Amino acid sequence: MMISRKQLLAASAYPVVMLLGFAGFSGLAAAGLSATAASTGAAVGALLCVLLLERVIPLRGDWQPSVSDLKIDAVFMLVVQVMLPRGLALALSIALATWVGASAAVPSFLWPHGSPVWVQLLLMVAIADLLRYWLHVACHKIPLLWRFHAVHHETEKLYALSVARFHPLEKSMQYLLDTAPFALLAVEPQVLAAYFLFYATNGFFQHGNLDIRLGPLNHLISGGELHRWHHHVDPQAAQVNFGNNLIIWDSVFGTRYLPTNREHRTPHAVGIRSHTNPYRFDTGIVRAWLCHRVITPCGNLLLNTGLKLRMWLTGKRLWAPFLADLKQPEVAQWKLLNRILQHNRNTQIGREFDFAQIRSYADFKRQLPLQTYDTLEPYIRRQREAGTPCVTADRPIIYAKTSGTTGAAKFIPVGNTALAMLKASQDLAGYCIYQACPEAYRGKLLTITSPSVEGYLPGGAAYGSTSGLVAQSMSRLAQKKYVLPRELFDIEDHQIRYREILKISLCEKHISCLGTANPSTLLMLLEILNEQRWELLDAVRGKTRTGLLPAYIEKAIQKKGLARESRIAELQTLFSTRPKLGFNDIWPGLKLVVTWTGGSCGIPIKNLRQTMSPDTHLMDLGYIATELRGTVTATAGTGQNKDRCYQQLPCLQQNFFEFVERSDWEANSSEGKEKYLLLHQLQEEQQYYVIVTNFNGLYRYFMNDIVQVDGRFDQTPSLSFIQKGRGVTNITGEKLSEQQVLQAVADCERAFDLSARFFLMLADEERSHYRLVLEVGDPIRAWDDPEPRLANYLDEALSSHNIEYRCKRASGRLGSVHVQFLSPGTWKHYRRALLDAGQRESQLKYLCLQYMRENRFNFGDHYLLAAGE
Structure with missing residues (x-):
């Protein structure tokens, strides 16, 4: 009768792998490795062989391990089977050295030291298995010990790595019986290493999901055919085959069991169940212990070490060049502008405004007029629809959608170069955070962004948020922290x-x-x-x-x-x-x-x-908008109030900046609007409108944002965002700004001991007055007519912050301000209205100062008290 390859493999797998393991052990030892290293290397090779055999000749398909099984058993293998014995061996060697120094050595006649290694190995296996046999029996009979041993029986699948599942305390007890006595007898390291190799290789086969036959060896070796019955789900049926490596002690003490029916080769189920075994130990506790005490700390240590290395590299790659550019902002800005123009010179807009011939900032300002989204939108739309490079040389990956603070949403093209710039500025910002507060990165990071893709424009182009796109492109190391x-x-x-x-x-x-x-x-x-x-x-x-x-x-x-x-x-x-x-x-x-x-x-x-x-x-x-990342926040020293020890450094390597003084722009003078300034020309404590050019297809793009120069970092001004430029209302010539409203409301909070949860100042042009709608965090105090009292104080505060407001009020051209308290929770309804109107939740913005005609929310449904008109 012909023997199939599978049958031949089933009959020869165990002896062949065992022999190969010992041959590998001898070869590695001969190559100069220590006995421990040689046996470990050989055992790893044996494990790989068994794992391969499980794919070739599996016994049961339902015993294939899941990813979760592999993870937990790999941790058991590393911690309990590798790290714990190494630690116990170190402790034992220290104890033995102390003991030998204080007493006589162990009599040599207790162990045949002069015998060949294989003779000593056989003797050690036989003695160790006898000791382990009785420990194993005790673990099944004594409830307290069973609680630890049940960890090994908890698995409902038998495969090579499941041999590793042992409670650390039980593994320590095993070590005291099958290793410590022989170390005490000064058994040679080669013998101990050979025992470890035999013990490990046999364990892989013993628990392997392998369709193999040991034949006559089943009367000597405790292999898989026998050991599966020890894992029977029925606790009474599992009281058999206690042998660790050998089955001879089970034969001697009457606990050996192997069905004679060749068809009945494996139990219908393995594992333990709480309703059949009242002493089941909840291995969820072990898993939790491993995760809490081993996996998480080790993972965090590796993550934090990797993070430190990444930050060091970021310091060399990004921060050092950034510092160099802060010393000469004019040079750095021209290099960037020239790069942007040359990169996009063959686009439609580049040809129309002759980017290739621009040789200086003066040329740039002369050839290209100031742009808004309305002037750039036809180029953006044409590129999106036709697929030709109209506004950017790069093909857009996505269109970044603005949040629509001051009008309809805009769609800004983001190509590979622009994305690389965004990632660089994000990495730089992360480095600055790390430098300012390293402990912020020691734990996990909870960050809330927007999805990278929020929808699709006509024609199929995706639109979304740049924050989500950058988050999606983060390294796997960084993502592990989130x-x-x-x-x-x-x-x-x-x-x-x-x-x-x-x-x-x-x-x-x-x-x-x-x-x-x-x-x-x-x-x-x-x-x-x-x-x-x-x-x-x-x-x-x-x-x-x-x-x-x-x-x-x-x-x-x-x-x-x-x-x-x-x-x-x-x-x-x-x-x-x-x-x-x-x-x-x-x-x-x-x-x-x-x-x-x-x-x-x-x-x-x-x-x-x-x-x-x-x-x-x-x-x-920092100053961030959909169109750009304008600044990164860097530490500016230490102080008692750590919230104020930062500077906003402009991202001058990603954006070419121009500015116009706020007073000049708001004077509505064409002469004033031509007084464009570059980054190095800004003055401290002054406020400016921002104009930006970058790789997003924005050229001399008027942002309608107001920033203020708060100081300098080397030769570069630090910038802080003040407000949107549209945050100015003008009913009778008072030109009230959002910043002045913020200051006046803050004055009222201090004077009346209020905590404003939300407010909005509405300019009512029809009635020529302002109305403040206000939701407070605490209950309104029992005042007489609280709204008129607060309104009078607010009127005085606005007059103190805006001289034109005072004049218009004194002349009667501007009526007195009205205050209306809102019911608790109004802010949530207003927020929902903004979101329903298309604003992005993670970047929700609104203007504290608006015209009444522009407001679409019905505050009248949320008034707390009747208006005192």
């Missing part, structure tokens, strides 16, 4: 998105940095957390799910897993004892919050600061 999966930001329903953000974030205790563009997003999350804490705790436990999310989002969220029981217990205690939760209550290691702090964000920033520990730094995100 708590939230990118897919989560594809959730369109904001309330569901908030809940999922909180659910995942609550599972993680060690968050050290929060980051999002708008501080109101963080306040919204905190409000939901306080209002829905118990529902969120149920979600963290896995008791509730939305059931409304696409499969790919659900899958990404599920990968983050559930919280450990210890974390759930912490949250339950916090939720029960703290009537009002702050971020530092949830994440005690929070060191840094990065968000916008300027412009209309002043009110939410003040409220946010009240929820944070004084030890947590607050850092401005």
